[in-house]
Amino acid sequence: MKKKYFDIHKPVFWPATILIVLFISITLIVGEPMAQVFSNTQNAISHNFGWLFIIAVNLFFIFSLVIGFGKYGGIRLGGEKAEKEFSTTAWFAMLFSAGMGIGILFWGVAEPVFHYMNPPVGEGRTIESAQNAMDLSFLHWGFHAWGIYALVGLSLAFFAFNRNQPLTIKSVFLPLLGKRVNGPIGNVIDVFAVLATLFGLATSLGLGVKQVSGGLHHVFGTPNTVGMQVFLIIIITMAATVSVITGIKRGVRFLSEWNVRIAGLLLLVVLIIGPTLFILKSFVQNTGGYINSILQVASWTEAFKDVGWQGSWTVFYWAWWISWSPFVGMFIARVSKGRTIREFIFGVLLVPSLITFLWLTAFGGSAIWMDLKGTADNLGERIIADESTALFVFFEQFPFGSVASILGVMLVISFFITSSDSGSLVIDSITAGGKLDAPVGQRVFWANTEGAVAAVLLLGGGLTALQTAAVTTGLPFLIILVIMIYSLLKGLKSELAREKYLSQTEDQKSYEKKIAGMIAKRVSKKEDKK
Amino acid sequence: MKLSKIALMMDLSDMDKIVLNYIKKINENYKFDQITLIHFIEVENFPDEVLKLYPDLDEPIESIIGDELKEYAQEFFGQEDVKTDVHVHKKGGIENLLEWIDRENYDLVAMGKKPNHYGSGTFSSKVARLSNNNTLFVSEIARGEINKIMVPVDFSSYTNNALKIAKESADLLGAELIPVHAIKVGMQYFPFIKDKKEIMKELEKSAAKKYKKIKSKLKLKEDCVIIEDIDQHISKTIYDRAVFESVDLIVLGNKGKADDSEFLIGSVAERMIAPDKNLPVLIVKN
Structure with a gap:
């Protein structure tokens, strides 16, 4: 029976809520020293477990290739006869929009320029460091990131559509746990999924609001302080709440369609007004360079000379993507019914990666090019002075730069709202035991919680706190993902065997004869009675 | 249960x-x-x-x-x-x-x-x-006249459940419970063969030790019958034994030790339900 106001799965909802409330209150009560705690935690995790993240993420990427192109590639999500719900073009567009987000707006200019100015090895501001910068940025945003999403998305889709399980993380562990998935272990897994999603989301929201604040400061000269950022979170969360109440069919859909359009427009503007030929040429060169250096950059662990660079970049990204993975995974699972595993892996790994590469080349690459050419004074320094204003400093180089900046701010706000709204949908469905139509009040609750966590993180230590949140919740979830590989493999193996047996057909003729005989017997019996 | x-x-x-x-x-x-x-x-x-x-x-x-x-x-x-x-x-x-x-x-x-x-x-x-x-x-x-129930035991995770159900049936139906363990002296011992009998004895000893644990855990009275498998599929050895003992029901786990998830049921279970076998079989799932 559907409950009207409150429909939760208690063993997941309450532990998750209590842990979050505990986290918020401790951060607020401890206050100032909390920033140090965050920074120490992040250092400890990336120092001690950095290698684990590096090796696991490589494993996820290789695993998805093996699954996609090996003997399981032919398995269709939803069973042999399942039909596709979306055309391939629409599917690509949705994968693309899942990959686009606040992150790429925030880091699209800042990250390549950062690596170019301060490379982990060698001298900065040179041609070599420029190429290296692109390789590293591609690494962080490329195939490995999408390998994580592919693993989670595929697992969720397989167990939801081929095994009729609810669309929550614990369902993936069916082959390992059997009926115990619905017991305490399953609930613990789901609690971790909720925490990871929430903190991953809060990290994005925190970055987004920093950028909005930076953009407003840059264009209108409003103060760029933590107080302002918290104020912005409150305003934007209120807007997100309105979007949640209007429902997924209207609010989010409208905004996300426009997000993609505006983002596409911005990309086009940069492509046309910016150094067009350079962008096109270097897109090809950077992609090739990345593929060429993929083994080296993807397995580099700062083993000989540890300058702590990797902890704040690669490990942070891997942890961030991992904590995002339930969110993105659920979304891409939802839209991928009827695809074969081969199509799925191919689509998820390739399409979003390539578009991201184009974005990074157009934004970050152009900024590096401008700095190398010396078209503006100290462009590199001004970009890396504050990552939240990097995009707007870059836009300054264009005619009508402030129009582009305002467009950028609006885009970040709109991404914020859609992430918050769809994130609430995901968290709500996990805490409601897999239901997708839980009462709207719960989604409002989660939307506000996400805003609150982002605000508290900003108050308690800014960017470091945001990164710590992602890294800390990413670590336990990393373990869950490793087990997920094993579980998915088990499921796929038995699926192949099942298909073999299900395809055997019965002898229909003899069955029909048997039934006909039985009917004859009954009919004659009836007539005897008469 | x-x-x-x-x-x-x-x-x-x-x-x-x-x-x-x-x-x-x-x-x-x-x-x-x-x-x-x-x-x-x-x-x-x-x-x-x-x-x-x-x-x-x-x-x-x-x-x-x-x-x-x-x-x-x-x-x-x-x-x-x-x-x-x-x-x-x-x-x-x-x-x-x-x-x-x-x-x-x-x-x-x-x-x-x-x-x-x-x-x-x-x-x-x-x-x-x-x-x-x-x-x-x-x-x-x-x-439906059940006097003897045989349980092939291979100490895999399925064995315990099969034994539990078999014990319950034996108790309720007043039947005799016969756990059997088949030992296969594999070819892998060949180059190092000291003496085939010696190896058998060692394997028997280790099987008996493992069975003792299960026996006390499930509070069984019966001892495990150990049979040697002579160069054929283990299921044949077990089935022949069952016919020889005129067993009325074979209870066995879904999968054995060596069975991967690629198989939906184990190789022994598979052969026990093959059309050439005539005894009733109960396959216990986990």
Whole structure:
């Protein structure tokens, strides 16, 4: 029976809520020293477990290739006869929009320029460091990131559509746990999924609001302080709440369609007004360079000379993507019914990666090019002075730069709202035991919680706190993902065997004869009675 | 975990009576709570030629089959103190049927098994492989008189469950429980062979040690019979032994030690339910 106001799965909802409330209150009560705690935690995790993240993420990427192109590639999500719900073009567009987000707006200019100015090895501001910068940025945003999403998305889709399980993380562990998935272990897994999603989301929201604040400061000269950022979170969360109440069919859909359009427009503007030929040429060169250096950059662990660079970049990204993975995974699972595993892996790994590469080349690459050419004074320094204003400093180089900046701010706000709204949908469905139509009040609750966590993180230590949140919740979830590989493999193996047996057909003729005989017997019996 | 909710797969052939008789006999001691007679309609639509033969049918074929099953239930369990019902499954193919059975939480799915009858076993072999429930195969010679129950033991994770269910049946039915463990002296020992007997002795000793643990854990009285496997599939050795001991029922785990998830049931279970074997078999799932 559907409950009207409150429909939760208690063993997941309450532990998750209590842990979050505990986290918020401790951060607020401890206050100032909390920033140090965050920074120490992040250092400890990336120092001690950095290698684990590096090796696991490589494993996820290789695993998805093996699954996609090996003997399981032919398995269709939803069973042999399942039909596709979306055309391939629409599917690509949705994968693309899942990959686009606040992150790429925030880091699209800042990250390549950062690596170019301060490379982990060698001298900065040179041609070599420029190429290296692109390789590293591609690494962080490329195939490995999408390998994580592919693993989670595929697992969720397989167990939801081929095994009729609810669309929550614990369902993936069916082959390992059997009926115990619905017991305490399953609930613990789901609690971790909720925490990871929430903190991953809060990290994005925190970055987004920093950028909005930076953009407003840059264009209108409003103060760029933590107080302002918290104020912005409150305003934007209120807007997100309105979007949640209007429902997924209207609010989010409208905004996300426009997000993609505006983002596409911005990309086009940069492509046309910016150094067009350079962008096109270097897109090809950077992609090739990345593929060429993929083994080296993807397995580099700062083993000989540890300058702590990797902890704040690669490990942070891997942890961030991992904590995002339930969110993105659920979304891409939802839209991928009827695809074969081969199509799925191919689509998820390739399409979003390539578009991201184009974005990074157009934004970050152009900024590096401008700095190398010396078209503006100290462009590199001004970009890396504050990552939240990097995009707007870059836009300054264009005619009508402030129009582009305002467009950028609006885009970040709109991404914020859609992430918050769809994130609430995901968290709500996990805490409601897999239901997708839980009462709207719960989604409002989660939307506000996400805003609150982002605000508290900003108050308690800014960017470091945001990164710590992602890294800390990413670590336990990393373990869950490793087990997920094993579980998915088990499921796929038995699926192949099942298909073999299900395809055997019965002898229909003899069955029909048997039934006909039985009917004859009954009919004659009836007539005897008469 | 007493078996109490039983599903009987009825295919409307002569085997049905044998299955019903068997379960009726066991029920005298077991006292099941509920017995459901299930028929699965294997075709999507009955062709017109069949329907044309009976122009004055006043009800759909499903309900005719349902009536037939109700008569069976009345005939066999009408006098007994057990709840019976019938279910005719039409929609969605065999996967859908198995999901339905899973959802209904049956403890046991029983069905008939004809020997050497080509093509009739597809349905039961699918159920055995794809269902998550314990499955009982009643063979043509089975009469429900159970005096000896054999359990092949390989110390895998499935062994304990199989032993538990077998013990419960042995206790309730007053039957003798015979755990057997087959030892295969593999070729891998060949280059290092000291003495085949010596290796056998070592393997026997380690098996006895492992069995002792299970024995005290499950509070069993019986000792494990250890047999040596001579160059054939282990299932053949076990089956021959079962025939030799005139065992009435073999209870075994879904999968053995060496079986990967690529196989839906283990190689021993697979061969025990093959058409050339005649003894009733209960496959215990986890």
